[in-house]
């Protein structure tokens with residue numbers, strides 16, 4: 001490539017040239033046929049921008065607020081595993097970048113650096129992402145460490161009871177490097193009273209690592225050995241008893257799950273298909289964002305039984321804000337649809353009243 005990269009595609013090309021194939025494939029690959037991975041990108045390509053002209057853009061402010069933290073734009077750093085496969089300093093430099101851009105970094109459970117190293121590297125606002133171990137006590141220790149080290153929210157990734165079948169990782173016999181957070185965790189634990197349990201856990205993990213090597217990617221095997229695949233909605237209550245951090249649920253894709261998330265009282269949701277790395281043939285995240293997000297809006301207004309999500313999505317797609325009035329009947333919908341189709345002076349700019 002000639003000159004400095006100027007867009008993400010060029011960065012990706014550089015990464016392909018610079019990284020060992022096993023690591024490049026780990027970062028870039030999706031699950032199974034990679035249909036969802038491709039669809040994630042295609043769906044964005046299908047979204048066209050309808051520009052409005054002669055608007056004063058001499059001062060543009062994209063800043064927003066997430067869970068009370070002001071950030072420069074509605075762009076956060078998602079939790080992504082193993083940054084040291086690509087950079088010797090790993091997540092520590094990612095966190096510095098987050099601080100420089102005035103945004104929030106969600107540190108992956110599967111980070112190359114410990115959560116303490118990242119915490120002490122800069123003053124970025126940090127969230128901590130977790131998967132829950134079969135050994136709940138170990139998960140609780142991790143959560144407490146995150147809280148002690150100033151992480152501001154807990155992101156529970158809920159779409160990965162099993163790791164997606166990433167065929168490139170299997171072919172490459174991708175070996176999971178030692179997880180620093182767990183390593184430290186184990187040694188901390190070892191100094192406490194129930195050391196024997198820990199020895200057993202460490203042995204379990206070591207035994208597992210022995211057969212991983214003969215069975216392709218060790219990532220899936222590690223996850224199968226350690227993660228609690230039985231973790232479900234009722235367990236959110238347990239999670240909220242072990243932390244004061246707000247909890248976000250990451251990895252939901254449907255209106256139904258968004259509503260459940262509100263009902264169990266979490267502080268937020270992250271609509272996500274895990275970058276196509278988990279369940280292949282799940283829909284592109286951007287295509288379900290409206291459905292999942294708006295159902296929350298409707299729920300907040302206690303109008304779920306009456307509001308048609310599709311209609312609401314339609315309104316939003318066409319630039320209308322929705323205000324929910326006290327009464328609503330089917331005839332109102334028909335009326336509203338007619339108005340939306342024909343345009344009418346009864347609409348205030350960008351508003352429709354249901």
Ligand SMILES: Cc1cc2nc3c(=O)[nH]c(=O)nc-3n(C[C@H](O)[C@H](O)[C@H](O)COP(=O)(O)O)c2cc1C
Nearest residue numbers: 027078079080081108110129157272273274275285
């Ligand atoms: C290399 C890589 C590693 C990732 N590791 C994690 C992880 O450890 N934990 C997690 O919750 N998500 C992980 N993700 C998923 C991202 O957080 C994010 O969901 C995804 O890149 C974007 O897809 P979405 O828009 O559907 O969320 C990873 C993604 C990539 C590309």
